Amino acid sequence: MSPNLARTVEKRGQGNGAASVAGYLARLREDGAEAAALARALRVTYSDFFRNPLAFAWLEQVILSAFVEGTERAARGEIRVWSAACAAGQEAWSVAILLDERVEGREPRASYRVFATDVSEPDVDQARRAVYPAAALGNVRGRHLGGAFVRQGDAFSVIPRLRAQVEFSVYDLLGPGTTCPPASIYGDFDLVLCSNVLLYFRPEVQHRVLGKLRRSLAPGGYLIVGETERPIVEGAGGFRAVAPVASVFQKRKG
Numbered sequence: 001m002s003p004n005l006a007r008t009v010e011k012r013g014q015g016n017g018a019a020s021v022a023g024y025l026a027r028l029r030e031d032g033a034e035a036a037a038l039a040r041a042l043r044v045t046y047s048d049f050f051r052n053p054l055a056f057a058w059l060e061q062v063i064l065s066a067f068v069e070g071t072e073r074a075a076r077g078e079i080r081v082w083s084a085a086c087a088a089g090q091e092a093w094s095v096a097i098l099l100d101e102r103v104e105g106r107e108p109r110a111s112y113r114v115f116a117t118d119v120s121e122p123d124v125d126q127a128r129r130a131v132y133p134a135a136a137l138g139n140v141r142g143r144h145l146g147g148a149f150v151r152q153g154d155a156f157s158v159i160p161r162l163r164a165q166v167e168f169s170v171y172d173l174l175g176p177g178t179t180c181p182p183a184s185i186y187g188d189f190d191l192v193l194c195s196n197v198l199l200y201f202r203p204e205v206q207h208r209v210l211g212k213l214r215r216s217l218a219p220g221g222y223l224i225v226g227e228t229e230r231p232i233v234e235g236a237g238g239f240r241a242v243a244p245v246a247s248v249f250q251k252r253k254g
């Protein structure tokens with residue numbers, strides 16, 4: 001048992017009046033509500049704007065330029081992005097800020113959509129509200145703060161132009177059946193970000209999720225994972241690393 005799991009199980013067991021960990025585990029088998037509460041307590045939802053600076057630098061300098069300037073994707077009419085474990089929206093807004101900056105003022109203006117999902121409903125609600133305290137925006141550059149947010153008292157609110165391009169929904173990466181969030185209708189993403197979530201899954205689940213993400217990508221589409229998750233993707237196959245150090249991958253053919 002990981003230290004975090006052991007600590008949380010012990011704390012919830014005590015809070016529920018269980019005499020021992022074994023007693024609490026026995027109760028979990030019968031009490032679905034407590035099992036769901038434990039699952040929520042175990043979920044790590046920390047996120048940040050422009051977390052993973054190396055990957056965002058690649059995104060900004062290499063990938064997004066290619067999307068917008070390369071005729072192939074722009075000709076399709078829409079750049080499609082999926083932020084697959086978006087927490088309270090920080091990752092989705094970070095990508096949208098960079099895309100908006102790229103397409104703004106260009107003629108013809110390339111359009112983009114960001115589909116952002118998370119299994120946690122409260123986080124998705126917070127992402128939709130799109131209002132963040134100043135302390136949460138330390139990684140956001142001055143020009144982005146001025147261009148993508150408006151001040152609302154002590155907080156900052158994402159501007160309507162960006163809000164119109166980002167759609168949040170609840171989606172469980174481990175759920176059966178679908179390859180992509182239903183909100184996106186058909187997937188076919190140019191870019192999927194799935195950062196700092198694979199590491200919490202068992203190897204066979206990591207492979208299953210990576211297979212799903214791969215199927216959701218358009219040919220030649222890109223995948224970004226967390227820095228520490230690079231070996232997981234390298235070991236799974238189906239992707240080639242495109243950056244020497246950043247955790248940025250491209251879908252292989254076949």
Ligand SMILES: C[S@@+](CC[C@H](N)C(=O)[O-])C[C@H]1O[C@@H](n2cnc3c(N)ncnc32)[C@H](O)[C@@H]1O
Binds near residue numbers: 084087172
């Ligand atoms: C540590 S946060 C990472 C957030 C963001 N991707 C980042 O890199 O900053 C992990 C997120 O994964 C979400 N998550 C965990 N299990 C999930 C699942 N089965 N399907 C979708 N999201 C999941 C959690 O709710 C949480 O918001």
